[in-house]
Amino acid sequence: MFPYVNRDRDLNHIKAREGHxxxxxxxxxxxxxxxxxxxxxxxxxxxxxxxxxxYEIAEGVDNYTLVxxxxxxxxxxxxxxxxxxLEDMGCRAIAAECGYFAYFxxxxxxxVDVPVFMxxxxxxxxxxxxxxxxxxxxxxxxxxxxxxxxHLEKVGIDPDSNIVIAGAQDxxxxxxFDNLWDHEKxxxxxxxxxxxxxxxxxxxxxxxxxxxxxxxxxxLECTGMQPFARAIQREIDLPVFSWGTLLDYAYSVVxxxxxxxxx
Numbered sequence: 001m002f003p004y005v006n007r008d009r010d011l012n013h014i015k016a017r018e019g020h021x022x023x024x025x026x027x028x029x030x031x032x033x034x035x036x037x038x039x040x041x042x043x044x045x046x047x048x049x050x051x052x053x054x055y056e057i058a059e060g061v062d063n064y065t066l067v068x069x070x071x072x073x074x075x076x077x078x079x080x081x082x083x084x085x086l087e088d089m090g091c092r093a094i095a096a097e098c099g100y101f102a103y104f105x106x107x108x109x110x111x112v113d114v115p116v117f118m119x120x121x122x123x124x125x126x127x128x129x130x131x132x133x134x135x136x137x138x139x140x141x142x143x144x145x146x147x148x149x150x151h152l153e154k155v156g157i158d159p160d161s162n163i164v165i166a167g168a169q170d171x172x173x174x175x176x177f178d179n180l181w182d183h184e185k186x187x188x189x190x191x192x193x194x195x196x197x198x199x200x201x202x203x204x205x206x207x208x209x210x211x212x213x214x215x216x217x218x219x220l221e222c223t224g225m226q227p228f229a230r231a232i233q234r235e236i237d238l239p240v241f242s243w244g245t246l247l248d249y250a251y252s253v254v255x256x257x258x259x260x261x262x263x
Contacts, residue, residue, distance in 0.1 A: 229244060
């Protein structure tokens with residue numbers, strides 16, 4: 001956790017940052033123009049994060065247009081506008097809520113002057129260095145059929161490298177996630193049960209590893225998977241990366257903590 005402390009006594013003189021309206025900001029997160037709930041830990045639920053979160057809706061970009069539609073070009077301008085709004089607000093870094101925003105990582109990074117973390121999958125090349133070339137990074141995504149080589153390449157992943165991908169919904173089955181994000185199956189009012197989703201995610205990850213015993217770490221692509229990361233790790237006993245690990249890292253590099261101690 002990042003404890004709240006008194007004002008930094010070294011802050012005696014401050015001045016405006018060009019184009020920034022607010023101060024003391026943390027991470028700006030663009031979310032889909034879609035209505036569905038998220039448990040604490042889900043990127044669209046600000047309550048569990050120990051640093052400031054500012055949301056901006058990417059207007060007109062919903063789960064269907066970002067993930068399901070083959071032509072993603074209509075998403076580009078709304079995403080760039082949302083990123084610029086977050087930067088102008090004063091956010092120190094920009095992120096998104098869905099791993100499939102990877103498609104626009106390079107576009108957004110070129111459009112703003114703050115660090116950009118558009119997809120949890122940005123961590124994959126880093127993980128590959130941690131576990132070595134003989135082990136595989138097990139990517140658990142929402143729907144494998146929609147995660148293309150282009151998505152991977154946009155965040156620096158070689159599709160032919162030591163990765164293996166599982167689709168939680170379309171390959172292993174996760175009815176609770178279908179109730180949130182599958183436009184062909186979800187109810188009019190999206191809903192989800194925590195206990196059922198946790199059970200599904202543990203099952204999926206265990207089966208995934210049984211089929212791929214060379215997996216050395218799990219990468220949870222989806223925003224809705226992060227709430228179950230700890231439970232998954234208890235069962236599989238492997239490093240688990242998620243949106244949560246990425247956001248913690250993002251905040252740490254744009255608002256570095258002070259070190260207190262003694263010698």
